[in-house]
């Protein structure tokens with residue numbers, strides 16, 4: 001009788017794929033713990049206000065390495081270490097962009113050189129601006145038309161996509177290729193309209209790259225208002241632009257990603273949760289990606305504080321150099337491969353610290369269906385969207401090795417207003433939204449740890 005009864009109880013308490021009453025109790029404990037006692041918001045204040053922006057290769061980045069090491073220890077990691085990574089060093093320096101209109105006056109424009117761009121070595125470079133609205137339009141222009149000119153790529157960030165990451169990837173090709181396209185036809189430098197969802201004049205930086213065998217000419221970004229004004233002026237007159245900048249690549253340097261873990265009780269196979277520790281050299285790198293760093297540390301601390309016995313090793317990775325090289329993510333993947341270290345799952349948070357809507361999943365269909373079968377557990381916490389099929393940039397090398405990867409999918413409406421700008425500050429992060437993100441991440445790691 002006792003045997004039958006326990007079988008019945010087991011049957012009643014088990015939904016498909018092993019979701020139990022115990023899980024919903026753990027979900028509630030995790031949420032209550034984080035929303036009340038979570039430290040990630042205060043840690044983010046500390047990181048952004050006392051260290052600030054932290055581009056790879058900068059002194060501030062090295063400070064953030066020590067900071068993350070300390071925070072992982074405080075969170076209760078059994079083991080904390082630094083992973084060596086060779087990173088590119090890019091510096092901005094002084095920069096200015098001016099235009100001369102018909103009346104002969106020079107006017108300064110708000111601008112930012114794009115990350116990884118070479119500058120003008122402190123000299124003035126000037127020429128007439130040619131505007132194109134799209135790559136198609138640019139392709140139709142001959143080298144004679146472009147020679148010695150400044151090409152202004154005014155491709156707009158589409159407002160039509162509800163998921164703003166789609167608009168971002170749609171426009172990103174202009175930021176990454178404008179310089180080399182311009183150089184190929186003999187132009188002097190490129191100006192791009194910022195990859196921005198906002199109707200303001202804040203310029204957005206971000207990585208660009210040079211094609212091989214093409215001269216490395218500068219590329220700069222201007223904000224949407226300035227871009228609109230420039231478009232208007234160009235309708236009726238010729239405009240000369242003058243750039244003076246000191247940015248450029250300054251070789252390579254040895255730096256580190258920061259790693260901390262709690263050892264698995266059953267085995268040593270690894271579940272990764274992480275974000276990137278570096279940021280661009282403007283603003284404070286609060287949403288991008290201080291948020292992902294403090295949320296990942298919160299996951300580890302919550303397992304410790306609640307005494308949840310993890311079956312597998314849960315490892316927090318604070319990746320170096322996501323913004324202008326992804327060297328931290330590449331090095332981590334390489335190390336995993338060489339050591340043949342078994343990884344079960346990797347989750348990154350690098351889409352901003354906004355209200356979580358779900359988790360994007362990149363893995364085989366059977367695993368996706370299993371995770372979707374847990375969705376009723378997540379719904380009370382506001383996470384319902386498991387439809388995204390992408391994951392974090394730093395964990396792509398793991399994905400390429402066949403490891404299931406994922407990314408926290410927060411609300412994306414405000415992210416590209418501030419992404420890679422001076423406006424990405426701590427004040428733009430809401431405490432509850434940030435902590436709710438950490439909650440969903442911890443709940444997901446709990447389910448994977450228990451069921452995989």
Ligand SMILES: [Zn+2]
Pocket residue numbers: 276288289322350
């Ligand atoms: Zn990022």
